[in-house]
Amino acid sequence: MKFEGKVAVVTGGSRGIGRAIAEELGRGGASVVVNYHSGADSAAEVVDSITQAGGQAAAHQADVGDPQQAQGLTQFAITHFGDLHILVNNAGIIRDGLIMTMKESDWDDVLRTNLKATFNCSKAAVRHMIRKRYGRIINITSVAGQMGNPGQTNYSASKAGQIGLTRALAREVGSRNVTVNAVAAGYIETDIWKDTPEAARLALLGLIPLGRAGQPAEVAKAVAFLASDDAGYVTGHVLAIDGGMAMR
Ligand code: NAP
Numbered sequence: 001m002k003f004e005g006k007v008a009v010v011t012g013g014s015r016g017i018g019r020a021i022a023e024e025l026g027r028g029g030a031s032v033v034v035n036y037h038s039g040a041d042s043a044a045e046v047v048d049s050i051t052q053a054g055g056q057a058a059a060h061q062a063d064v065g066d067p068q069q070a071q072g073l074t075q076f077a078i079t080h081f082g083d084l085h086i087l088v089n090n091a092g093i094i095r096d097g098l099i100m101t102m103k104e105s106d107w108d109d110v111l112r113t114n115l116k117a118t119f120n121c122s123k124a125a126v127r128h129m130i131r132k133r134y135g136r137i138i139n140i141t142s143v144a145g146q147m148g149n150p151g152q153t154n155y156s157a158s159k160a161g162q163i164g165l166t167r168a169l170a171r172e173v174g175s176r177n178v179t180v181n182a183v184a185a186g187y188i189e190t191d192i193w194k195d196t197p198e199a200a201r202l203a204l205l206g207l208i209p210l211g212r213a214g215q216p217a218e219v220a221k222a223v224a225f226l227a228s229d230d231a232g233y234v235t236g237h238v239l240a241i242d243g244g245m246a247m248r
Pocket of ligand 1: 114
């Protein structure tokens, strides 16, 4: 039980990759706050699955793009479970389109949910972590932030921004035993792709040396490593879980 006694917050923990991360940390003994935005039923299912497996979990609604709600989320972990050791900034959305026709609101929404939320939650968590001289922050970024994806200028910019934030914050808080890392996921089978045309998905598959999409559980294993004490000397790192898609 490598997370025994640890408290974790997973933003967007109600579905897809976030759900797999919440369950993986819960299986490892962490008390997990499952954050969601609108999916109360899905979040309740994740809490059930963790508690039925013998773990501890609680759901908390918050729009993490809003600074006060992000603050409320980290505070919930501290009041409900008594501490906060692990923050996984996972919540994310896409609003694809070519730049010439992209609505300003699609740019703003994606930057707010993917990048500003990472700032909001990290800011809210880091004061506590510094005081406790322990913290693990893991940001879920994407190959799109490294390679760029056509039709995703907003998403690619938000994901590249998360990588910059990861490295800057790692330098800021390293001396206080708080590590900050990112996982750059490739093409992982989740709801996020539900509106993406089949042709675009097949084109992505063609770029993956391993020749298949990844599963949320494969990302969760990487997050669990970075959240564990085994990764105590790893910070500012971007770990690719992408089937080789973005290798250089
Ligand atoms: P998903 O299945 O669509 O799930 C998105 C999650 O984010 C949901 O739990 C959703 O909550 C939550 N969320 C959305 N807006 C939120 C907000 N304002 N506040 C709080 N929670 C919010 O997506 P996914 O594929 O698992 O993606 C998870 C992360 O991995 C994202 O950051 C994404 O960019 C990244 N990623 C995904 C892939 C991929 O191929 N799937 C690849 C690279 C990176 P509700 O259920 O309440 O709406």
